Amino acid sequence: MVVCSREYRGSTYLLREAVPSDCRLLYDWRMDPVTRAGSFGHDTFPYEEHEEWFRKLMADPCRKQFILLRLPAATPAAQLRLDLLGQEAEISYSVAASERGKGLGTLLIQMAVSHARNVSGIRTLTAEVLPDNTASRRIFEKCGFHLSGEKPGKLLYIYKLKGDTDG
Numbered sequence: 001m002v003v004c005s006r007e008y009r010g011s012t013y014l015l016r017e018a019v020p021s022d023c024r025l026l027y028d029w030r031m032d033p034v035t036r037a038g039s040f041g042h043d044t045f046p047y048e049e050h051e052e053w054f055r056k057l058m059a060d061p062c063r064k065q066f067i068l069l070r071l072p073a074a075t076p077a078a079q080l081r082l083d084l085l086g087q088e089a090e091i092s093y094s095v096a097a098s099e100r101g102k103g104l105g106t107l108l109i110q111m112a113v114s115h116a117r118n119v120s121g122i123r124t125l126t127a128e129v130l131p132d133n134t135a136s137r138r139i140f141e142k143c144g145f146h147l148s149g150e151k152p153g154k155l156l157y158i159y160k161l162k163g164d165t166d167g
């Protein structure tokens with residue numbers, strides 16, 4: 001199911017929910033060296049381990065995986081995950097290596113905010129970022145997230161969708 005669409009630089013982008021056949025694509029993106037360097041788990045792991053993780057992910061109503069597609073060819077360009085914990089949703093995301101540097105990371109987080117506004121119950125978006133991940137820090141700052149704190153080796157970004165008295 002498509003949850004959000006945007007026109008960007010002359011193309012239409014769709015954010016759709018992941019389906020079982022996305023398993024291999026997500027593994028290949030997860031194994032990308034830059035993605036591993038930008039993640040908290042840097043290691044490679046076998047595809048079978050990923051398959052088991054993906055099976056649990058798809059069965060978990062508190063975890064929502066999305067793929068960003070560019071029309072007309074429905075080219076997969078990026079992935080986004082929202083992990084729901086109470087009224088918070090924690091963001092994880094990456095852009096396909098061949099698609100970086102075109103503004104798609106920024107577009108994806110803007111679409112994540114837009115989608116989250118339509119999901120009842122989410123009041124806050126959060127993200128944990130490695131301090132040396134300059135591009136991701138820039139994306140969250142451009143998209144209106146605030147640096148809310150630091151833990152050893154990570155920065156915490158937060159975006160309030162709804163105030164304490166509404167929603």
Ligand SMILES: CC(C)(COP(=O)(O)OP(=O)(O)OC[C@H]1O[C@@H](n2cnc3c(N)ncnc32)[C@H](O)[C@@H]1OP(=O)(O)O)[C@@H](O)C(=O)NCCC(=O)NCCS
Nearest residue numbers: 034035038093094095100101102103104105106134135138
């Ligand atoms: C981080 C990542 C998502 C950025 O995606 P992207 O599509 O290349 O980002 P954008 O093109 O929207 O660029 C965002 C900003 O970062 C800057 N930027 C991009 N790559 C950069 C780099 N390697 N170093 C420094 N700044 C960079 C851009 O110039 C832009 O800033 P600007 O608007 O002021 O010019 C992408 O590199 C990626 O998938 N990395 C691996 C996974 C990851 O780190 N995910 C985030 C975990 S918190």
